[in-house]
Ligand SMILES: Nc1ncnc2c1ncn2[C@@H]1O[C@H](COP(=O)(O)OP(=O)(O)OP(=O)(O)O)[C@@H](O)[C@H]1O
């Protein structure tokens with residue numbers, strides 16, 4: 001809507017997990033490097049966990065791009081509210097297994113065949129499960145068993161479980177201790193620190209076609225960081241709404257009043273939020289960098 005007004009080639013704050021917009025914060029860079037290393041070194045089980053909206057699916061999409069370029073076979077299970085039968089059916093579809101996809105026995109047989117064939121060609125195969133915190137115990141147990149397939153050179157199937165912090169808690173359950181013991185790599189995503197939020201906003205604006213942006217001042221971005229508590233998805237939503245407000249008022253720069261309005265509209269409350277009456281004081285405080 002506002003793209004032409006600001007001269008964007010595309011929407012800078014799209015909510016989709018688009019890898020081409022990946023801002024490589026040190027944390028995201030390390031997590032992605034770990035995922036790739038884990039797959040390449042055939043580590044077996046890898047867990048990626050992090051708060052809601054911190055970039056897990058975006059990183060998995062980056063990994064998917066990497067695997068496609070490397071021509072590594074992989075299955076991507078993105079809907080985790082599934083039964084064990086549906087789980088096997090999804091894997092069979094993704095890996096294009098030629099068998100009766102409704103028969104667990106046949107899927108397992110075909111999968112085993114594929115994994116051995118890949119391993120003989122010096123390749124590995126990958127199973128990615130997003131939203132893994134929602135998985136039923138029964139499905140987690142099936143996944144554990146898949147992780148047992150190995151030859152002398154390592155695991156045949158590299159399994160990445162990604163999910164919200166509940167996943168870590170779930171993996172602590174006594175009945176999952178066998179699975180927990182097999183996890184060789186763990187990556188964690190946290191909310192951004194202030195400097196990352198600012199670099200992230202600048203990066204997305206630049207990527208969308210606005211170099212050396214002046215629409216968000218440094219102080220405003222610091223305030224956006226506070227109100228979004230460093231969560232990328234919330235930052236996107238707030239910045240998108242801010243740009244919309246700025247465009248509606250035919251301004252070239254967003255203001256703290258606009259941010260306040262956006263926070264009200266989006267029902268965002270955050271520790272230390274100033275009431276409207278304190279607006280005048282904000283400018284001074286912000287200027288001093290408090
Ligand atoms: N490092 C990053 N670079 C660019 N965009 C990011 C980054 N991290 C997160 N985002 C953006 O934040 C939004 C949420 O990211 P994503 O969907 O990957 O989070 P998530 O951790 O999978 O969330 P959920 O727990 O709800 O599944 C997306 O719009 C995504 O593009």
Ligand SMILES: [Mg+2]
Pocket residue numbers: 056057058130131
């Ligand atoms: Mg996600």
